Amino acid sequence: MKRPVSVPENAIYNETDKEWLFGATNENNQRIGPWKVWHIEGYLWGTIEYGDGTPPYPTLRFHPDGTISQKGEWYGGDKYLGPLRLIRSVHPTPEYFPPNNADNVWIAEFDYTDEFTFIAQRYFDIDNTAVSSDGDPLPTRPEKVPARAHFVRLPYSATNWIMGTVDTRTGDYIDEYFEWDLDGNPVVKRLYSNTGKVLEDYRYDSGALTSSYLYDKDDPTDYENTYYYSGMPTPVPKTRMVYRHKKKDVTNIYFDKTGQQLYAVRREELSPVHKRRYYNGKLLCEAHLSADDDQFPESVVYYSPGGYKCIDLTNNNDGTGTWRLYNAEGHVLRQFTVHENEDDHYELIRWDAFLPSWGSYDAKTTSTDWETVVKFFNQEYDELNAKQQLYSLEIPSYLQKELDSIDWETIDAYHSGGGAELPIGINGMLSEDNTVANIAFKMLWAEITQQGSVFESTYKTAVILAHMVPHYSHLSTVQIRLGRFLYSILDQYEIRDHEHLYKELTEAITPLEPTLLQWGINEDIDIAHMAQYILIYTGTEATEQYLLQEWHNTDYSSTRRGYALFSLADFYAIRDQSHQILSIFPPTFMQETDPFVRFVMAAQLVLLTHTAAREEWLAELLHALANQEALDEDYINMTPFIGNIDNIHEYILVVLGKSRPDILEKMIAPIIDELPNMYALKQVSYLRTILDLLFNDETSLDDITPIRKKALLAAADATAKNPGLVNLIEIFRAYNLPHEAYALRQLAEA
Known part of the structure; x- marks a missing residue:
């Protein structure tokens, strides 16, 4: 080299x-x-x-x-x-x-x-x-x-x-x-x-x-997972899950806040066709299944706390199975037989038909599994008997006349030919027995609605039941039940799509206006709201005046007045008269003192005017967003106007999203400047408001605009100044933001 x-x-x-x-x-x-x-x-x-x-x-x-x-x-x-x-x-x-x-x-x-x-x-x-x-x-x-x-x-x-x-x-x-x-x-x-x-x-x-x-250490699929109570000075287990034999043997243990065990449930799969459930260490249920999931198990036995047979299933080997309930002496108390092809009771083919679902347990569960399986058995027994009663009910002449006017064999329903049994369901809705009526309702609903879709049978059924209301003035339970049914029909997404049928339906309900107006002032808020909602679709000038009176009466609660405002807005919208809102809301908006009523008015006005919304309406919504806790209870009572948006935060953001973003940023900038100087509780409320507006989109963190940077730096300053905020991690976590001042500043400069 x-x-x-x-x-x-x-x-x-x-x-x-x-x-x-x-x-x-x-x-x-x-x-x-x-x-x-x-x-x-x-x-x-x-x-x-x-x-x-x-x-x-x-x-x-x-x-x-x-x-x-x-x-x-x-x-x-x-x-x-x-x-x-x-x-x-x-x-x-x-x-x-x-x-x-x-x-x-x-x-x-x-x-x-x-x-x-x-x-x-x-x-x-x-x-x-x-x-x-x-x-x-x-x-x-x-x-x-x-x-x-x-x-x-x-x-x-x-x-x-x-x-x-x-x-x-x-x-x-x-x-x-x-x-x-x-x-x-x-x-x-x-x-x-x-x-x-x-x-x-x-x-x-x-x-x-x-x-x-x-x-x-030898098999990581065998492990124990424990969750602990929050807010405790020392760790206290709440739930412990013990997994063994590659998760084929699972035990869930529940504890109270002192750390004492409340109860334990266990499921064990000895083979794909041999299963067991335990409660507090005792065998609760054992089943030997058939190879085909659509067939009855070979055998099922439920045991009492004392170990004797409480419930069992006999597979009759002819497509049927018989469930029996026993007393301590082994005598049959109740029994019923079901078929494998009964769609209404398909769950009764399963071995765990009467067991609580595995995910239903928690530390607040008070009923033992032994009590629950007997309760579930009796519920199924009562429902099957009620179904038999339903089919044997006599049809009143005034109903028969209505039923005869329709070809139920060919009427449009969810299933082809599914309208054949609708008359039985309609008749069951008039029963004084609530169990029978509930089965009838399920029967009807399965055929006349499906994921928001409606059919000819939807309208025809509702029209007939609307005609039945006057016949039951002596039975308020039945009348109210029919009212709730009409409410559910009118709340369907596509109900106004079939103009001729919809007109027939509303014309059938309009004569009920006096009764509905009486229900509208019922002390039961659910009944009152149900009636008002029906009147939105079917009422006349009398309904309009009634809703105006409900709104203007300052002796009424925030919920009652707010519901009237939502109703009034829909009343006008359905009749293409939304301009009325722009005429009657603004003059009284600034004088209104009730925070929830002001919130509803502002929301309706912004939804109507979009980018032309006034700053005072937007300011009201920003204020509501920051103080939503005070409005939550009233807002939740606004069903069905709020649809699937049961969170007032989300609702306000949807409304604000229809206005001008540049105005909102201009309005929120002073709030950001003031954030570090606010007292703690107000700081938390407004911090959440700022993040709601600026970081509610999942792509927000990919675009740190000047206003977002300003917000992050203000949040960092507030966090550094008030260490108590550090513990409120959920505020930041909801927007995928770090919760420490250091990390917030790093993100702002990214």
């Missing part, structure tokens, strides 16, 4: 490592004192201080440009102990530096405890200033966070201090692992095996333990 000119004459070439070496040895040919290593290309590659030949050996490695690339204490082979520092170069270099670090991470330092594992990692910029692994300035280290921990910022997610032991052979953590938030509260604590598998996993929220996972 030709010696480069930069390599001394007495340096020796090492063919194995392709390097030149120079240094002294002792009488045992052991290296001692300082040694130098040159790269095959001729530049100084490293220095090693062997001392008296006893490790550790302080070492330096160099980049081709002569700057240091590595510094540490070497023990021979690949073994380094203590800090090992790796340094970048401004020039191209073959020297190793950990990948996936930010550009301004210039130095990486690792504390090794043996040849393959390190327990700490630190990062520095080119000026040797400590930074995070992402290259950001380090926040203040909380007292509770050990010096070993390093800081990690993950955009839009966790921003934590992390400490653990890493096995460099796999890149996995082993042994104990910890995470803390910016305030030093624990976030995660884990225990890993020496192969990197999680053995224990503990999760925290604001420093309080929320859940834990304990895994079997």
